Amino acid sequence: MPRTRPSKDPIATPGPAREIPARFLACEKCDALFNYPEIEVGESAYCYHCGFVIFSRRPNAVQRSAAWAVSAASLFVVANFFPFITLDVAGQSNGIVLAGSVHVLADQANLGLATAVATFILVVPAFLIAGMLFVLCPLLGGRRFPGSYWIARLIYGFSVWDFTEVFLLGVLVSLLKLFSLASVSIGVSFYAFALMVVCVTASLTCIGRHELWEYLERASK
Amino acid sequence: MTPDTGSETAPHPYLAHTAAARGLASCHVCARVSPVAEQASCPRCGAALHLRKVHSIQRTAALTITAAILYLPANILPVMTVRQIGSEEQNTILGGVVTFWKSGSYGVAAIIFTASVIIPILKFIALTWLCFAARGHGSLRRPGARELNPRQATKIYRVTEIVGRWSMVDVFVVAVMVAVVQFGSIMTISPGPAALSFAGVVVLTMLAASAFDPRLLWDRVGPEMPVRALSLPLTLPRPRVPIDQSATDDR
Numbered sequence: 001m002p003r004t005r006p007s008k009d010p011i012a013t014p015g016p017a018r019e020i021p022a023r024f025l026a027c028e029k030c031d032a033l034f035n036y037p038e039i040e041v042g043e044s045a046y047c048y049h050c051g052f053v054i055f056s057r058r059p060n061a062v063q064r065s066a067a068w069a070v071s072a073a074s075l076f077v078v079a080n081f082f083p084f085i086t087l088d089v090a091g092q093s094n095g096i097v098l099a100g101s102v103h104v105l106a107d108q109a110n111l112g113l114a115t116a117v118a119t120f121i122l123v124v125p126a127f128l129i130a131g132m133l134f135v136l137c138p139l140l141g142g143r144r145f146p147g148s149y150w151i152a153r154l155i156y157g158f159s160v161w162d163f164t165e166v167f168l169l170g171v172l173v174s175l176l177k178l179f180s181l182a183s184v185s186i187g188v189s190f191y192a193f194a195l196m197v198v199c200v201t202a203s204l205t206c207i208g209r210h211e212l213w214e215y216l217e218r219a220s221k
Numbered sequence: 222m223t224p225d226t227g228s229e230t231a232p233h234p235y236l237a238h239t240a241a242a243r244g245l246a247s248c249h250v251c252a253r254v255s256p257v258a259e260q261a262s263c264p265r266c267g268a269a270l271h272l273r274k275v276h277s278i279q280r281t282a283a284l285t286i287t288a289a290i291l292y293l294p295a296n297i298l299p300v301m302t303v304r305q306i307g308s309e310e311q312n313t314i315l316g317g318v319v320t321f322w323k324s325g326s327y328g329v330a331a332i333i334f335t336a337s338v339i340i341p342i343l344k345f346i347a348l349t350w351l352c353f354a355a356r357g358h359g360s361l362r363r364p365g366a367r368e369l370n371p372r373q374a375t376k377i378y379r380v381t382e383i384v385g386r387w388s389m390v391d392v393f394v395v396a397v398m399v400a401v402v403q404f405g406s407i408m409t410i411s412p413g414p415a416a417l418s419f420a421g422v423v424v425l426t427m428l429a430a431s432a433f434d435p436r437l438l439w440d441r442v443g444p445e446m447p448v449r450a451l452s453l454p455l456t457l458p459r460p461r462v463p464i465d466q467s468a469t470d471d472r
Binding site: 153180 | 251324326389392396405420
């Protein structure tokens with residue numbers, strides 16, 4: 001666990017009504033109320049009523065998650081600046097960069113689809129990676145940047161809208177179709193993108209939601 | 222404790238072991254438990270605090286119905302137009318599946334059929350059933366009887382949530398094909414209106430799944446229901462610790 005300092009929570013007010021709820025935890029599936037679990041690092045607590053895991057402490061959560069986020073960031077940069085797929089038909093060669101697919105869609109006056117694709121595979125993952133770095137890197141030293149709460153909220157809000165692995169499956173499917181049409185060469189960007197998907201997923205799952213908020217609350221500004 | 226008026230499906234008081242029965246709400250963002258009566262937003266992260274998701278069933282039903290309506294143009298209108306020398310061919314989603322199947326790409330056809338037809342239809346059915354189940358009509362045979370097993374219903378909800386995003390595959394297939402195959406008059410692919418419609422269907426079903434509150438399924442469980450019938454998964458990466466059944470603080 002990272003070195004933490006006792007924090008001065010600016011919204012804390014003394015009094016019993018304020019202290020009680022901080023010691024509870026509610027199952028998000030069945031709303032059963034529990035005392036805040038005191039478990040060791042590496043254990044997870046499950047709900048007595050519905051059986052779903054509600055809380056877990058993962059080993060070295062902040063360090064691992066930050067490491068995956070850094071890898072994801074570098075892979076994202078690589079994935080965007082190298083060619084993704086190159087198709088050769090009858091002597092003509094057409095290679096696209098990741099953002100190129102958005103350009104083509106926009107050129108064809110399909111702005112809606114272009115915006116959707118750009119959001120799901122470029123904007124959202126970029127934001128998730130940047131957000132995780134913004135929140136986690138100061139936590140490595142027990143601090144937190146101002147605005148970390150907002151960013152953490154947005155991270156968990158937008159993590160659902162990250163379609164990068166679905167995009168990879170779509171690319172694989174269209175590769176199968178394109179192989180029969182012409183000669184296809186897969187560029188560096190494809191592999192970098194695939195690895196980036198792994199890194200982003202790992203970064204988001206190495207630290208649990210409860211844990212991240214705990215660390216944020218205990219970190220000093 | 223009077224239930225939060227956000228959900229009319231719990232006209233009876235909340236069950237004694239729940240957080241809602243004590244007026245405590247778990248923040249949907251940071252999971253911190255706070256009393257609802259004192260503050261409308263979570264003291265830690267600032268998100269809106271509710272005992273149950275506001276108008277959960279209504280929003281889920283509305284979004285599911287809209288998605289089902291949008292599913293019709295997504296299947297009728299063409300999703301992709303292939304212009305080759307002299308010929309222009311418009312494909313719908315199902316037409317594309319048939320074409321793939323006939324040309325021997327069974328795997329591709331199966332993937333696209335599963336992602337574009339089976340998953341969305343199952344999502345519609347699952348979300349509709351979850352809405353009925355949360356209202357207490359979980360069984361068709363005995364209307365009104367509390368037949369549903371909330372654990373199974375929650376599992377269905379989780380699967381619906383997780384699997385739903387994969388039906389976006391077809392939209393990305395179209396996007397990649399359009400981006401790459403731009404060879405002028407030799408061969409050019411352009412997207413059709415169905416692509417955006419289908420993306421809309423996926424987005425709406427995902428919003429519908431996130432609007433649904435699984436705790437509503439558990440609100441109707443009576444004391445006679447054996448909720449302790451736990452079947453834990455066989456292999457666990459970490460040792461699991463059962464935590465205290467009830468909060469011991471009585472203030």
